[in-house]
Amino acid sequence: MRSLENLLAASKWASALSAEDLQRTRTAVVIRELQPGVYACRKGDPSNFWFGVIDGLLKAESLSETGKAVTFATLPSNSWFGEGSILKGEARKYDVIALRDSRVALMPAATFFWLLDTNIPFNRFILTQLNERLGQFMGAFEHDRLDEPEARVAHTIADMLHPQLYPNREGRIEISHEELGHLVGASRQRVNQALHALEKSGLIKVAYRVITVLDIEGLRTFGV
Numbered sequence: 001m002r003s004l005e006n007l008l009a010a011s012k013w014a015s016a017l018s019a020e021d022l023q024r025t026r027t028a029v030v031i032r033e034l035q036p037g038v039y040a041c042r043k044g045d046p047s048n049f050w051f052g053v054i055d056g057l058l059k060a061e062s063l064s065e066t067g068k069a070v071t072f073a074t075l076p077s078n079s080w081f082g083e084g085s086i087l088k089g090e091a092r093k094y095d096v097i098a099l100r101d102s103r104v105a106l107m108p109a110a111t112f113f114w115l116l117d118t119n120i121p122f123n124r125f126i127l128t129q130l131n132e133r134l135g136q137f138m139g140a141f142e143h144d145r146l147d148e149p150e151a152r153v154a155h156t157i158a159d160m161l162h163p164q165l166y167p168n169r170e171g172r173i174e175i176s177h178e179e180l181g182h183l184v185g186a187s188r189q190r191v192n193q194a195l196h197a198l199e200k201s202g203l204i205k206v207a208y209r210v211i212t213v214l215d216i217e218g219l220r221t222f223g224v
Contacts, residue, residue: 001055001103002054002055002077002103003054004026004029004031004054004105006054006077007052007053007054007077007078007105008022008025008026010078010167011052011078011080011125011167012121012125012167013115013119013121013122013125013126016119016121016122017119017121017122021115021118021119024111025107025111025115028107028108028110028111029052029105029106029107029111030049030105030106030108031054031103031104031105031106032103032104032106033101033102033103034056034058034098034101034102034103034104035098035101036098036099036100036101037097037098038097038098039095039096039097039098040058040096040097040098040102040104041082041092041095041096042092042095042096043062043063043091043092043093043094043095044091044092045091045092046091046092047082047085047086047088047089047090047091047092047109048108048109049082049086049106049107049108049109050080050081050082050083050086050106050107050109050112051080051081051082051096051104051105051106051107052078052079052080052104052105052107053075053076053077053078053079053080053081053102053103053104053105054077054102054103054104054105055077055102055103056076056077056098056099056100056101056102056103056104057074057075057076057077057098057099057100057102057175057179058074058075058076058096058097058098058099058102058104059071059073059074059075059096059097059099059182059183060072060073060075060081060094060095060096061094061095061096061097062093062094062095063095069185070185071182071183071184071185072094073133073159073165074156074159074160074183075096076160076166076173077166078166078167079165079166080129081096081133082096083112083126083129083130084130084133086109086112086113087126087130099179099182099183100179128164129164129165132162132164132165133165148223149184149186149190149191149193149194150193150194150197150198150222150223151222151223152184152185152186152194153180153184153186153191153194153195153198154194154198154203154219154220154222154223155219155220155222156180156183156184157173157180157198157204157211157213157219158213158216158219158220160173160175161173161213161216171212171213171214171216172210172211172212172213173210173211173212173213174209174210175209175210175211176209177191177192177195180195195211198219198222201218201222202214202215202218203215203218203219203222204219
């Protein structure tokens with residue numbers, strides 16, 4: 001089972017901390033265990049924590065009054081999220097839900113701002129994180145409006161290998177077809193068809209609960 005140490009080891013900003021500052025950060029973090037369907041945070045919650053995914057898989061989504069869900073981002077292990085709301089001091093704008101058994105690290109806002117005030121590498125990490133997350137959200141909006149299911153699946157898989165948002169992830173993604181369907185807003189049958197098409201195109205290799213990416217650039221540009 002992955003631990004907080006694994007998450008910190010995969011985080012570029014943490015490797016730049018002194019031993020004393022890293023220990024202070026580690027001590028402040030709280031760990032939560034989430035079962036499938038449990039919320040890490042909900043829309044409207046106060047922004048008291050910055051979140052890191054130690055293990056598992058979550059999704060950030062918003063639900064309209066008519067019940068239509070829009071998925072903004074996938075959140076696999078080694079990812080951090082929620083910095084925008086903390087910086088603006090506003091309530092959460094979306095729900096974050098566990099798709100499988102997950103472990104999440106909660107860094108208190110006070111620790112987040114202490115790092116922001118005292119550590120230049122942390123500042124740079126947050127700036128890059130915000131920029132990349134904005135690009136991801138804009139891409140997700142475009143894909144949701146314009147793409148066919150095959151392209152949405154391709155772009156979702158490619159997003160899960162983003163080097164800044166999800167570091168230290170090789171070309172192997174552990175995910176079920178049902179979980180992928182939740183992320184792209186499609187039925188399991190439609191996801192199966194899309195995966196078959198992408199595999200036939202030589203972009204991925206599909207096994208039980210595992211997708212191996214063979215051509216990341218091909219996935220990013222699929223259907224463009």
